[in-house]
Amino acid sequence: MQALLGIDVGTSGVKVVLFDEAGQPLAGALRDYPLYQPAPGFTEQQPEEWWAATVAAIRHVMAASGVRPEDVAAVGFSGQMHGLVLLDGQGQVIRPAILWNDQRTKAQADWIAAHVGVERSIAWTANPPLPNFTATKLLWVREHEPDHYQRIAHVLLPKDYIRFRLTGELACDVSDASGTLFFDVAARRWSDEMLQALGVPAAWLPPVHESHEVVGRVSPEAAAATGLATSTLVVAGAGDQAAGAVGNGIVEPGAVSATIGTSGVVFAFTDTILKDPLGRLHTFCHAVPGAWHVMGVTQAAGGSMQWLRNQLGQLETAAAGLLGIDAYELLTQEAAQAPAGSEGLLFLPYLNGERTPHLNPAAKGVFFGLTSRHQRAHLIRSVMEGVAYSLQDCLALIEGLGIPVGEIRASGGGARSPLWRSILANVFGRAVTTIHANEGPAFGAALLAGVGAGIYPSVQEACRRFVRTVGAVEPDPQAVAVYAAYGEIYRSLYQALQGEFRKVDDLVRRFHG
Numbered sequence: 001m002q003a004l005l006g007i008d009v010g011t012s013g014v015k016v017v018l019f020d021e022a023g024q025p026l027a028g029a030l031r032d033y034p035l036y037q038p039a040p041g042f043t044e045q046q047p048e049e050w051w052a053a054t055v056a057a058i059r060h061v062m063a064a065s066g067v068r069p070e071d072v073a074a075v076g077f078s079g080q081m082h083g084l085v086l087l088d089g090q091g092q093v094i095r096p097a098i099l100w101n102d103q104r105t106k107a108q109a110d111w112i113a114a115h116v117g118v119e120r121s122i123a124w125t126a127n128p129p130l131p132n133f134t135a136t137k138l139l140w141v142r143e144h145e146p147d148h149y150q151r152i153a154h155v156l157l158p159k160d161y162i163r164f165r166l167t168g169e170l171a172c173d174v175s176d177a178s179g180t181l182f183f184d185v186a187a188r189r190w191s192d193e194m195l196q197a198l199g200v201p202a203a204w205l206p207p208v209h210e211s212h213e214v215v216g217r218v219s220p221e222a223a224a225a226t227g228l229a230t231s232t233l234v235v236a237g238a239g240d241q242a243a244g245a246v247g248n249g250i251v252e253p254g255a256v257s258a259t260i261g262t263s264g265v266v267f268a269f270t271d272t273i274l275k276d277p278l279g280r281l282h283t284f285c286h287a288v289p290g291a292w293h294v295m296g297v298t299q300a301a302g303g304s305m306q307w308l309r310n311q312l313g314q315l316e317t318a319a320a321g322l323l324g325i326d327a328y329e330l331l332t333q334e335a336a337q338a339p340a341g342s343e344g345l346l347f348l349p350y351l352n353g354e355r356t357p358h359l360n361p362a363a364k365g366v367f368f369g370l371t372s373r374h375q376r377a378h379l380i381r382s383v384m385e386g387v388a389y390s391l392q393d394c395l396a397l398i399e400g401l402g403i404p405v406g407e408i409r410a411s412g413g414g415a416r417s418p419l420w421r422s423i424l425a426n427v428f429g430r431a432v433t434t435i436h437a438n439e440g441p442a443f444g445a446a447l448l449a450g451v452g453a454g455i456y457p458s459v460q461e462a463c464r465r466f467v468r469t470v471g472a473v474e475p476d477p478q479a480v481a482v483y484a485a486y487g488e489i490y491r492s493l494y495q496a497l498q499g500e501f502r503k504v505d506d507l508v509r510r511f512h513g
């Protein structure tokens with residue numbers, strides 16, 4: 001028996017799952033780590049805490065599965081994208097990682113827009129400069145922390161740091177590299193033009209591979225720490241959205257997924273490179289050779305529910321432990337008591353600014369339409385509905401590029417909720433399915449590992465064999481009409497409040513920054 005290990009270095013924690021050759025999970029482990037917010041708009045994590053959590057999760061999985069270490073054929077990675085990890089010449093981490101949802105780098109994104117130009121940025125990298133992308137984070141360090149900047153020898157993405165600890169190899173893959181703004185997405189290699197224009201040494205960036213390619217083996221030190229064998233291969237892996245798409249079978253034309261993780265993403269496969277002229281959708285390499293994808297991103301999808309749970313769900317959080325279910329289940333059960341449309345209560349999920357379609361890091365979250373009639377159930381449901389409207393904004397732009405959209409596959413933690421899936425179906429006005437497995441990007445990472453180890457002939461073939469859709473939810477015409485009507489107001493609210501978001505942002509910087 002050969003086993004495959006998928007490691008997903010997520011935002012809330014690391015998920016490690018061991019699968020057999022037939023894609024069946026043998027054992028899994030989740031280990032959380034903290035997210036630090038040292039100032040308004042800043043989000044950081046400690047790479048050492050990712051590694052400690054990964055080691056603990058791998059040890060747990062190996063012990064729980066009883067699989068012999070030498071039977072683990074290969075490891076594949078998935079990871080939160082865009083985060084900046086800086087290493088010095090000795091391979092030591094220089095400062096905490098600056099994450100994908102950090103909002104501090106608007107000035108650096110504006111600087112790139114002014115000095116390189118949005119059009120040239122899209123021509124060279126397929127994407128406009130956005131605060132979320134790694135390049136702006138590196139420029140921020142250059143400007144604000146020159147001592148740190150001078151020590152840089154290597155720039156890595158989050159999962160690639162974990163691979164470095166596991167193998168000693170510096171490497172990246174085409175899908176994750178696409179989210180740095182240093183990458184020529186059309187040619188699938190680092191962009192000399194962009195690196196030169198930004199004055200960033202190309203030598204800082206690691207070699208780039210297709211996602212299934214083998215980049216090394218587990219090192220003796222990492223084998224001692226994790227319990228894995230030094231014979232185990234390690235493949236390049238993918239950014240969490242591309243890895244999740246592989247796990248969902250989004251590897252052929254017409255396949256589209258909607259993921260509610262901490263962020264929310266609508267993801268469509270493309271076999272040619274397609275770009276939104278205004279850069280509102282990301283155009284990235286897929287984890288499938290010769291393929292690309294477009295995706296729209298909601299900054300705080302599950303993140304909005306997490307915020308609500310933390311602020312209003314202390315009782316549920318305490319009770320969940322006793323009842324053996326999670327707090328989100330209790331909260332979404334309560335949301336089901338409010339009707340579709342939440343009796344006129346609307347939520348704009350811009351708690352961490354917004355990417356698609358507004359590209360505005362200063363956008364703010366809003367509850368609109370509150371009356372004394374509204375109860376907690378309405379608040380919870382309106383958050384779920386607001387996230388769905390935001391994903392619908394992403395879907396509309398994808399359809400606007402002429403990409404065919406059939407049924408939509410829902411995934412991520414939020415898709416565990418049948419209510420959220422039915423809200424998605426009614427807001428999209430389309431059938432929404434999920435897949436049989438709920439290991440998400442870790443499953444995709446393991447399939448990529450299987451291709452790299454030669455167990456499966458291709459990523460598409462692995463998906464054809466192992467990915468099954470289940471649980472189709474059809475849209476209900478009455479609810480579709482309700483959401484179409486409220487959706488119009490949702491969209492007009494951003495237009496009405498855009499100026500106020502900017503003013504509030506300035507005031508927060510002035511008084512609380």
Ligand SMILES: Nc1ncnc2c1ncn2[C@@H]1O[C@H](COP(=O)(O)OP(=O)(O)O)[C@@H](O)[C@H]1O
Binds near residue numbers: 012
């Ligand atoms: N049972 C549930 N019902 C509704 N939402 C859920 C449930 N479980 C998790 N979630 C949502 O999923 C999010 C986490 O999704 P996940 O895919 O695990 O995220 P990430 O990969 O970003 O860490 C949570 O923030 C929460 O909003």
Ligand SMILES: O=C(CO)[C@@H](O)[C@H](O)COP(=O)(O)O
Binds near residue numbers: 080100239240262263
């Ligand atoms: O920023 C993006 C994609 O562009 C996010 O997908 C991050 O890669 C992490 O998101 P979660 O998986 O934690 O929601």
